[in-house]
Amino acid sequence: xxxxxxxxxxxxxxxLLVGLLLACTVGGSMPAVAAESIVLGPNIDFxxxxxxxxxxxxxxxxxxxxxxxxxxxxxxxxxxxxxxRGSDITDASGHAAFTYTGTAAGLDTIMASFVDSSGTRxxxxxxxxxxxxxxxxxGVIDPGEQCEPHxxxxxxxxxxxxxxxxxxxxxxxxxxxxxxxxDPGEQCDDGNHLSGDGCSPGCLIExxxxxxxxxxxxxxxxxxxxxELGRETYSKAELLAILGTSTGSGSDADASLVLADQMxxxxxxxxxGSAITPEIDPVLFFQDPLSELSGRLPYGVDPDSPIGQxxxxxxxxxxxxxxxxxTTECSRMTTRSRSSVIRGERWVE
Numbered sequence: 001x002x003x004x005x006x007x008x009x010x011x012x013x014x015x016l017l018v019g020l021l022l023a024c025t026v027g028g029s030m031p032a033v034a035a036e037s038i039v040l041g042p043n044i045d046f047x048x049x050x051x052x053x054x055x056x057x058x059x060x061x062x063x064x065x066x067x068x069x070x071x072x073x074x075x076x077x078x079x080x081x082x083x084x085r086g087s088d089i090t091d092a093s094g095h096a097a098f099t100y101t102g103t104a105a106g107l108d109t110i111m112a113s114f115v116d117s118s119g120t121r122x123x124x125x126x127x128x129x130x131x132x133x134x135x136x137x138x139g140v141i142d143p144g145e146q147c148e149p150h151x152x153x154x155x156x157x158x159x160x161x162x163x164x165x166x167x168x169x170x171x172x173x174x175x176x177x178x179x180x181x182x183d184p185g186e187q188c189d190d191g192n193h194l195s196g197d198g199c200s201p202g203c204l205i206e207x208x209x210x211x212x213x214x215x216x217x218x219x220x221x222x223x224x225x226x227x228e229l230g231r232e233t234y235s236k237a238e239l240l241a242i243l244g245t246s247t248g249s250g251s252d253a254d255a256s257l258v259l260a261d262q263m264x265x266x267x268x269x270x271x272x273g274s275a276i277t278p279e280i281d282p283v284l285f286f287q288d289p290l291s292e293l294s295g296r297l298p299y300g301v302d303p304d305s306p307i308g309q310x311x312x313x314x315x316x317x318x319x320x321x322x323x324x325x326x327t328t329e330c331s332r333m334t335t336r337s338r339s340s341v342i343r344g345e346r347w348v349e
Contacts, residue, residue: 066094
């Protein structure tokens with residue numbers, strides 16, 4: 001049983017990132033790009049505990065052609081399965097896979113890497129896997145269940161010891177998220193496990209996104225202490241410094257900072273409970289033009305250059321997301337002023 005709360009991007013679309021390997025002019029110079037590169041997908045997936053999950057890496061050379069016969073190493077960096085590792089050899093199409101079984105609920109972060117022809121280890125983008133407790137009461141003995149009742153537990157969810165009654169699937173019966181009943185521990189329950197409809201697959205209210213200005217002025221509301229922008233990881237202090245740096249205006253603007261501001265806000269919104277929508281999924285995970293640039297922000301990119309236009313176009317998409325253009329359902333669950341409840345308090349941008 002696999003639940004996909006958002007429309008997942010097909011693995012073939014990972015090849016779009018190959019375009020990021022092509023050289024381009026930035027401020028009159030040629031930024032270095034990796035001769036060989038690796039992309040990992042799917043970027044996010046949802047499964048019940050007990051299922052298997054597979055991530056697939058795509059390895060290409062500087063010309064965008066698949067590399068066969070190369071060892072790819074996979075590692076779960078954080079989450080309930082942190083420390084798990086595996087490796088595989090790329091096939092003729094440049095693909096290598098890693099499969100593991102979920103044994104506990106929570107959010108895993110997975111990355112892959114390989115050693116390129118120059119002896120340098122290249123790392124992929126990070127992908128996420130959300131494991132959840134199987135749906136008790138759906139009439140099917142799902143992985144992780146000891147039995148299955150004929151009816152939903154209807155909000156009672158009393159402990160079941162030793163045998164299977166109509167109110168539980170095992171001795172630590174958990175009220176099912178997705179049954180349309182707001183049980184203890186749930187913020188909402190709209191009767192499904194879909195994302196982007198105002199209620200998350202984990203029965204939490206999907207918060208309306210907030211702009212870069214909010215996150216700049218309210219660092220205490222951040223749910224994470226670091227973010228990945230392009231191929232670089234930045235600390236909270238570095239991210240605040242980026243948000244505090246003027247992007248410039250017109251032809252004098254730095255397109256890399258324009259995109260960085262919107263990307264920081266979008267990733268913080270997602271970490272804070274906003275839904276990942278199909279519009280921003282490619283920008284954040286598969287067509288991020290910051291991945292084309294070497295070194296660290298700011299890059300001083302002319303907004304009128306080819307790469308500068310890519311940065312500005314990506315920033316425009318993320319700005320619309322941060323302004324709530326793609327998350328209308330969440331707006332109906334909060335206030336007209338686009339307030340967001342974070343850590344039990346009300347913040348207004």
